[in-house]
Amino acid sequence: MxxxxxxxxxxxxxxxxxxxxxxxxxxxxxxxxxxxxxxxxxxxxxxxxxxxxxxxxxxxxxxxxxxxxxxxxxxxxxxxxxxxxxxxxxxxxxxxxxxxxxxxxxxxxxxxxxxxxxxxxxxxxxxxxxxxxxxxxxxxxxxxxxxxxxxxxxxxxxxxxxxxxxxxALRNLASRMANSERGVALVHLRERYGQMVVCRGDTLYLSRRLDVSHEELRDAGRQENAVQSLALEIQRSMDYFESQLGQVPPATIRLVARDSVLPLTSMLSSYVAANIETVAWSEFxxxxxxxxxxxxxxxxxxxxxxxx
Missing domain, CATH: 3.30.420.380 (Nucleotidyltransferase; domain 5)
Structure with a gap:
């Protein structure tokens, strides 16, 4: 080829x-x-x-x-x-x-x-x-x-x-989740950074890199600042989706993280207006x-x- x-x-x-x-x-x-x-x-x-x-x-x-x-x-x-x-x-x-x-x-x-x-x-x-x-x-x-x-x-x-x-690729995953008229927000956290996509059906509206590492989220001394920074980037992305793209933001953000033991959903919920839920793989x-x-x-x- x-x-x-x-x-x-x-x-x-x-x-x-x-x-x-x-x-x-x-x-x-x-x-x-x-x-x-x-x-x-x-x-x-x-x-x-x-x-x-x-x-x-x-x-x-x-x-x-x-x-x-x-x-x-x-x-x-x-x-x-x-x-x-x-x-x-x-x-x-x-x-x-x-x-x-x-x-x-x-x-x-x-x-x-x-x-x-x-x-x-x-x-x-x-x-x-x-x-x-x-x-x-x-x-x-x-x-x-x-x-x-x-x-x-x-x-x-x-x-x-x-x-x-x-x-x-993340859009393909998000489009298969329970997809309301307000669309789906999906956050995938990797070792050195995260990525957030917001989709409605098969259409990708927004993609953002999230500058937070797995190490920072796991480190007790840096964890609070890392969670706040991650939450701020997520909330800014949702605000941009609403104010600059003219869309109603999803009510729930779905989260995929490497460390399922870390209670990130509850940690982030204190700072983000939307609900935070981990992805349930059984639905796929x-x-x-x-x-x-x-x-x-x-x-x-x-x-x-x-x-x-």
Whole structure:
């Protein structure tokens, strides 16, 4: 598979070519998160710890041990591997030319040349533009990073089917929760940061990085400040959703955290106007709690899981 056939159309990659359930991977600095769903085995997920220099060996071993040779694969980019911008959609440009045309508008915002970027677009909700004209979300990532991930997958004897991004993977998860007219807010806490998305149905309205680490939340000396900082970022995101996007915010925020023992729901509830609830994995038909490190990979696979 050539680079040009993969990197120019993120949005088209969400359409599966067949009913074969893909292997979904998120490649991280500390390892590789993976999930795969099937009618026979249900949802399988895991995390392989490895240094970047050992990724290829680790993925090859995983593929061999699970007999995945030749299987379709989906790569999920974490939010620190790409950027998303809201850009006014110009008139007279065809959909298939939009991504390449708009990436040059980002030259003052990227820390690398647009010539070294791969890009695509996904819709921005019309009812949130607030009179600014039609907008689109433009995704930009370094071409060298994308090519490295393509090579990693192909040399492990997997067939790359698409590349997804973290907020759209979380959108897939949020869209399957009890979804009222006010939508769903989902917070996913990772080791070094968190991510919040607000969706209504299949439409992503808002995505925010939350700058708080698992270590800060666990440390007794820093915990109170970390919880207050996290709550403030969450509340600001909800306020932005209401004041700048003109939407009624969800009444409940769903939380996925690595440490289920830490009473974060009650700790955050003191500072956030909305209710805070942890995600119940049983509502997705899972018998066991999903490793939070695998959530984006699993979310990316939910599109295909409907057909598995």
């Amino acid at each position: 050539t680079l040009s056939s993969v990197v120019h159309r993120f949005s088209r990659w969400f359409t599966r070519r067949d009913n074969t359930s893909p292997v979904c991977l998120e490649v991280r600095p500390d390892g590789i998160a993976w999930t795969r769903a099937s009618a026979a085995a249900g949802v399988q997920a895991g995390f392989v710890e490895c240094l970047p220099a050992k990724r290829q060996e680790a993925l090859r071993t995983l593929v061999s041990d699970r007999s995945w040779e030749g299987a379709p694969a989906v790569i999920v980019l974490p939010i620190d591997q790409y950027q998303v911008f809201q850009v006014e959609r110009p008139e007279g440009i065809e959909d298939n030319e939009l991504a390449d045309a708009l990436k040059w508008k980002l030259k003052d915002f990227l820390d690398f040349s647009p010539a070294e970027a791969v890009s695509d677009v996904f819709p921005f909700p019309e009812d949130a533009s607030r009179g600014r004209g039609p907008l689109v979300n433009v995704v930009a990532a370094r071409k060298s990073l994308v090519q490295e991930l393509i090579t990693l997958v192909e040399e492990a004897d997997l067939e790359l089917e698409c590349i997804d991004i973290a907020e759209l 038909g899972l018998e066991q709690e999903l490793d939070s490190r695998c959530v984006p990979a699993w979310g990316a696979g939910l599109v295909a899981e409907e057909h598995a």
